[in-house]
Each structure stands twice: as structure tokens, then as C-alpha cells.
Amino acid sequence: MAEETTKKTGSTILRVRRLISLMNENHLSELELEEQDFRIRLVKSVAVPQFRTVPALDIQLPEHSGGTTAKPSEDAAAKAKDEANGFVPIKSPIVGTFYRAPAPDAKVYIQNGSHVEAETVVCIVEAMKVMNELKAECRGTITKICVENGQTVEYGQVLFLVKPD
């Protein structure tokens, strides 16, 4: 009797594990399954960014240095390859959080393949509730988006690669 219960528990656990894998593979946050003798609801807890309440301070920001020759902090080999291809990096001039769109439900500023001019806004880097719009400051086509939405970025971090016109 005990052995049978153990076996049943074991197979249930295996099933749950499989469902969890399924969720992760397909980027699901919630899954509900109902079968004849089995019903389960799995909810993935998503870390909610805890924003501390900071006053929006009027602080002067340094100029965007998107065209500097300073080295970004990334794999040297990949960087060399990008340079060999003639790709121009768009780098962050400030420390903050990278966003691809002006608001969570708004359209992203640019996609892979978008054409940009010097004045084209490519993204937002938010620093202490101040939404700083970054401009491309070069002409060309976006070939790579190097960071993820919501990622922390530092000074000099490569955000996009541009194939110049």
C-alpha cells in the first residue's frame, strides 16, 4: 500500500517537473491543466522590480558620447568581429535601466533592420525616474540589439550595432 502511494507520488512529481519544463521552454508564466483524475495550476512568480521612491532630480547629464573610441566592456573577440564588419556601436553615456519603448505597452522605438538617422531616438535609459531618450547619432541600419528590455546598463555599454550607410 505504501509502496503504491510512493509510486503514484513519484510519477506525479515527474509529471509536474515535465510541466514546469514545458512552461520554461515556452516562456509561460501560468499553466492550468485539468484531466480526469488530475488537476494542477502552476504560476511562475515574476520578480516585480522594486522601485524605490526617489525624487525626480534635476541633474545635468553628460553629453551622449555615442561616437567615442572608448572600448566597451564585452568579449574582445566579438568586439573585434563587429569592428571588422564595420559595425558602429551605440553606447550608453549613463548608468541606468534600458527600455526599448517609451512605455510598457507602447511600440518599441526601433527593431532589428530599422534604419536610423542621427536624430532618431533608439531607446530610453532611465536613471532615477528620469527617462533619457538616446539618439542614434549615426546613419545606418540596426543589425543587433545587444541588451534586453529592463536590463541595467553601465557607462560605455554597447546597446546596438549599426551598419553605417
Added chain:
Amino acid sequence: MFSRILIANRGEIALRVIRTCRRLGIGTVAVYSEADKDSLPLKYADKSICIGPPQPSKSYLNIPNIISAAVVCDVDAIHPGYGFLAENPHFADICRRCQIDFIGPSAEAMKLLGNKAAARELALKLGVPIVPGSSSVLEEDKKALEVAKEIGYPVMIKAAAGGGGRGMRMARNDASLLQFLAAARREAETSFGDPSVYIEKYISRARHIEVQILCDEHGNVIHLGERDCTIQRRHQKLLEESPSIVITDSIRRDLCADAIRLMKAANYTNAGTVEFLYDLDEERYYFIEVNTRIQVEHPVTELRSGLDIVEQQIRIASGEPLVFRQEDIVLSGHAIECRINAEDPISNFAPSPGRITLHSAPMSPDVRVDTHIFSGYTIPTNYDSLLAKLVVHADTREEAVACMRSALDEYIIEGVKTTIPFFKTVMDNANFLSGDYDTNYIDANFHL
């Protein structure tokens, strides 16, 4: 207690703070400029964030980027080290407005004591002796001439917003006073953003003696004894020792008591140092300024007291009361620190940048080395030339000197010129050994 601290500095002091945080189980975030991307503090910190290009104004003085890094890394507090933003009341204020603790005094205390003229006025009010001179900032040159006549030449013109030996000029007569006042005001405006100047009598045979103070946020103020930092070149300290062997116990008691009174009156909190000049001829001391930060030479006091001043700073800032009273403080033995710089003493201390091909520090129970350099490290050219602080501690001054002599012999730094040979000479210099020196020591004993 804080769970995570951001260190807004670089080099040896950044490493120093990170080490104490690690011992206390506090998480660390290091910020760095592109010139410091291969530096040692980054390897020891839990996280590091690049905040700008090599220029200090765009990186280590870049308040928006530093605060942003602190916010995205969710730190509880910022330790500013020394230099850079450590004595910037605006920065201290911004930290606190962003709900980040600033490990140092309040912006108000910093503003009050950071203005040298205001600090002098406070000392005067309290009856703490000050160097004879103008009672406050000089609005008119006419006043300057009057004061100079009263106190006698030579006089020192000092910038109210200056400090750390910067923004000072000596005038020997009326003509040069008037000439230098204009230049001093211009320089003060450029360097410190404030052209205010004041004058003090120049003391020809002086010792620079400072008192280390700790104040918690519950009204407890104690001192950790004095340091003698007389050996300076162009007003920059090169060697510091504790205790000072020229002052009597009675003077020491009064000095420390006055330092405490001053800090209490200013509502100071956290670590700070009160600096005095001791007139060897008149055998009396005068208050000159307060440094509202941790000092470069703090290891000298740590070795004698057994305390970790960085730890005390962190505990004080997190609201803990001091766990010891003045009578619990025991200062033992004698400590000496030599600041090893990347400078060539033979070429008038010309900076000697480059790559350190070999770094081998002395290892001995009586030796402490605070450094961020290592074999293969390239010294960035954008910052100061301090390579390492070599500190020794022994029962007596004679033994401490012998330890330092030995430590200097063992210390190998190749690839750049350093001031190690200079300190070896000091350790054999009769005037240093007898303790008979004043602030003109280097000019008097070394033909450079």
C-alpha cells in the same frame, strides 16, 4: 546594519573599504572609470559598474551616474572614501534625498566645517586657539593689510573653500600680499568655485598635528589620539607617525579635548580629523582646519588603537552607537606610515607613470601595506600617484624606525620610479631620527 554598500572611489581606499565590508558580510558595489577597468577593487567587489571615461569629472565626480548605479544596484549606503566626492555636501545631500545613506557627516556639518573660514570662526567662538589672522573671510584688500600689520609678516593667504594643503600662498610684505591676494582669489574661484580668502600668520617652525575623532549619531564623541604629519612636500603629506614626540601629555590632553569640543559644537557625526599647527618656538598649538572624511593616514591610528576606522564609519552611519567610551581606548606603541608614490625623488619628484613589472611587498607581522597595485598593473595617468601606504607598528619609535628601514629594503616595485629610496634616506637622517624637524624638513634636509 547595511546589506549592500557602493564605494564611490578607486585605488587603495576602494580596496580598503571593500575588504572591511567583506569581513562584515556586507555586499559591495564598485564603480569605475574606463581607465580602471583592470583594477583590483573590481575583482574583490560583488558587482562593478562602469560610470564614465577616465576623466574624474566624468566618472568619479559624476554624481548622476554614481547615484544611478547605487539605485539600480539597490544599495543601502555609499562610502565616498577620501578625495573626489568625500567632502562634497551637495553629494551627501543627494544621497540622502535618494534614501541612500552617506557614510560620513551630514551635509550641514560638512558645509560648516568644510569652509575653513567658518570653522575658524567656530573655533574662535569656542575659545579653541586659532592661528592669529583675519577673523573671517577678507572682503577688502585694505582689511588684509590691516590684519597683516597686526599679526606681522610673513602671512599665509588661504582659500576658504580649499584644504588638503591646496590654495595657499605666502606673502612677505604689503606689495606681495596685494599681488598674491588677487591671484589667490582667481585660483580659488577656478579650483574650488569660491574666491573667498583669509590670512593667517605664517609659523616658521611648526609641526602639523591632527586628532582622529569618531562621533556616533547618539551624541558620543571620542578621540583616537593624534598623528604627526609634519613631513610634507608642497603641503602634501609624505610621512605620518603617532604619537607625536614633541608634545607633552598635558598638551596632548588639551589638544584632544579641544578637537572634541569643536566637533560636538558642529554636530559632527562619523569619522573626522581636526588639524592643528604646533608652534615649536612658542610651544603652543593652533587649530587650522577639519577634514570631514576618513584620511589617507588612518592606518597609523588603527595600528595603535586596534580599531578598524572604516568599520566604525559603517556602524555609525547605520545608526549603531559606539560600543566603547573614551576610557576604553588604549593607544599602544608607535606607528609610522610612508606614502609610496610613483614619483622620482631624484628628478624633483617628477611623476613616473608606467607599468609595474614587479610588485613584491614586505611581509612581516609588524608591517602593513595598503595598496591596489600588483605585478603587471599599469598606472592610469588621470589620478594621483599614490601606489601604496607602507605602515609599521612597534613598541617604541626606535623599533618602528628599524621596522620601516627593513620594510623599505624588502619592498620591491619595478617598472616605475618610486619614492622608496627617498624614505630610506629619511630613515637614516639624523634630524628625523632625533625627532627634530618641522614643516620645512624636506627643504632643509634634502637638496632636491
